[in-house]
Amino acid sequence: MASYPITMMKMKLNDCSPPSTAAARLLPFLGRHYIHFRSSMGPFQNPSFPRTIVARSAFSFSSVVTAAMASEASVKVIDGKKVAKDIRDEITAEISRMKDSIGVVPGLAVILVGERKDSATYVRNKKKACEAVGIKSYEVCLPENSTEEEVLKYISGFNDDTMVHGILVQLPLPSHMNEQKILNAVCIEKDVDGFHPLNIGRLAMRGREPLFVPCTPKGCIELLHRYNVEIKGKKAVVIGRSNIVGMPAALLLQREDATVSIVHSRTKNPEEITRQADIIISAVGQPNMVRGSWIKPGAVIIDVGINPVEDTTNPRGYRLVGDVCYEEASKVASAITPVPGGVGPMTIAMLLSNTLLSAKRIHNFK
C-alpha cells in the first residue's frame, strides 16, 4: 500500500462553515474553474492517529443547527472500525481452520526501503495486524541507498518462497528507483495489493476475474455490502481517478451494475454531477471538499480521504478530516463513513483478506 508525504492543511476548527466563507478558503477554484485535486491520491491511513470524530464547532450554522442536528440523528454512521474488526475475526477463524486442516498459515512479506517515519509506522501496523489474525509476517528493511537490484533480489526470493503468499513493497520508494519496474517484479499470484495492470484489466473486463481487488476500493464496496446498500441500478459518482482508489472503485461499482460517473481534476461542474449520485465515493485527499450542497438527500457516502488539518486545540496540533464535510453531509446523506474510523481501518482488513485468499488459492484450500 502506498504512503505519501503528509501535506498539512492550514484550517480553522470550523472547516465546514457555510460555503460563503469556507468555499473561498477551500475551493478558490469553484464556479467555472476547475478543481485542482492533488495529482496522486494520498489517503492518510495511519491507524495510530486519534479516531475521534471531528468536534462540532459551536459557532457555525447558528440557526440551522437545531433542525439539522435533529435530521442528522437519522444518518447512519458506517462504522468501518467495527466492520474491520468483524472481518479480522472472520479471517482469524479461517486461518485457524486452515492451520488445523492443512498445517499452513498465510505469509505476508513487506519490503521497506529507506527511513521514512510514516512508512515505518505503516509497516509496523501491518505487522501487528498480521500477527493479530495469525498471518506470518516477513519484513525486509533496506537502507535508503540500496540499489534496484537489491530490492529485486528480495522480491524474487519472496516470489519463490512457498511460505509467502503476499508481497508488498512499501511506497514511496527512494527517488532513484523505478517504482513501476519494481512493482512489476512481484509475481501476480502474490500481488495482494492488486495493482498489477493484469489485475486492473481483469477488473475492468466483463467475464474476467481479478486475482486480487485493490484493498482500499475493496474496503469501500465491502462497507456498502455489509450495510446492505443496494448498488445495482444506482447512480454512483467516484471523485478522484487514482490508480489505487478512484479508478478501481469505479470499476468495482460498475461490476455491480451501478451507473458510474467519474469526477476528477478536469471536471468542470463536480458539484452538479456529484449531486446526482445515490452513492458517492470520494478519494481525492482534499479536506472537506465535498460540501452539503453537493449531496443528494439520502445519498450514501464513502469518504476515503484522511487529511490532517491544523488544529491548535488538539494536543497533536492537527486532526484528521475526510474529503467530505462531515458536518454538512451528515445532515443530507442517509449514511456516511466517519473520518477517521470509516474506510481507513478497512484497508488493512482487506490486505489481510487478500493474503488469506492468496494462501487458500495457492494451497487449493476451500
Add this chain to the structure above:
Amino acid sequence: MASYPITMMKMKLNDCSPPSTAAARLLPFLGRHYIHFRSSMGPFQNPSFPRTIVARSAFSFSSVVTAAMASEASVKVIDGKKVAKDIRDEITAEISRMKDSIGVVPGLAVILVGERKDSATYVRNKKKACEAVGIKSYEVCLPENSTEEEVLKYISGFNDDTMVHGILVQLPLPSHMNEQKILNAVCIEKDVDGFHPLNIGRLAMRGREPLFVPCTPKGCIELLHRYNVEIKGKKAVVIGRSNIVGMPAALLLQREDATVSIVHSRTKNPEEITRQADIIISAVGQPNMVRGSWIKPGAVIIDVGINPVEDTTNPRGYRLVGDVCYEEASKVASAITPVPGGVGPMTIAMLLSNTLLSAKRIHNFK
C-alpha cells in the same frame, strides 16, 4: 475483431418516427424500466454492405420537418470513410518508407475456424485492406471440428514467426472452444486487437501505456481528433460497456480528461444521463435507440452501432442503421457519424494502424 450473429430487427421504414409510436416498438422498456441491451455488443461491420445513408421517410415528423431540416443543414457529418481513407494512405506511405529503409513489411495473421459466412467475409475484407496498404496477410482457415490444440499450435507458430507482427483470431469461435484460453495464447506484443487484460489494465491506469488500443474505440477517438472535437473537460457519455467497445472507449475518453459516465442495461434513466453529454459514444447494437430527446443541443455523436433492419424497399431486404436515430439526432447535434460510413470503416483502418505500430516497435523503426 469479433463478429456476431446478425439479429435482423423488424422495422418499418420510418424507424425514427416520434417516440409515441417508435419508442413503444423499439423500447418497450422505457420509463421506470431498464433498457435491455444486447448482452454482447455486436457491431455489424461488413464493409460490403451498402453505405447509403438511411433514406428520410416522407411520412414522419409531419409539421416539424421543415424547421428541423433547416437546422439539420448545419450538422457536421463526420465522414469516417474519408478519414479511414486518409489513414490508409498515411499507413501506405509509412509502410513504403519502412520497406525502403529496413526491408521489412508488417505482417498480419488471421485465424478463422469454421464456415460462418459473415466471418469469412470479415476475413476476406481484412485481407483486402491489408494488401491495399502493403501489409502482408497470413491466413489460416481451420474446419469447424478442429481442436483447441490445433488452434493453439497455429497461434504459437505465429507468435514465433518474425514475419508476423499482428495476430487475430476471428470470433466467434466454435462453441466447443474456450475463447478466453485461445485469445490469451496470442502474445501480447502481437495482440493488435488490444483485448488482452494487460492492455486493458494499462489503458485504465494513469501513467501506463497500453501496447495497443482496441481498434473500434481507437477509431472513435481518432474521429474526434481529426474533427478537432475538444475532449478535455467535456462531459462524455458512453452507452454500452462491452469489453471490445464501450469499456475501452470510456477509458480512452477519461485518459483525455473527459468526465465520463457509462450508461448500460441496468441504468435506470439513460435518456436523462445521455442528455447531459457533450460527447456521446453509443455502442449497444440497438437500432435507433438514442432519440433526439436524448441529445443535448450541440453534442457530438459517435455511433458505433451498425444494425440491419428489415426494409422491403431495399433490394437486399434490409438496410443498416446505427444505435442513434440519425434523422432526429442530426437536428440537435453539432456533429454526427453516419451509419454506415462512420465508425465502421475506421475499425479496419485502426487494425492496419496497430499492425504497422507493432512492426515498427518490434523492429525499432521510428
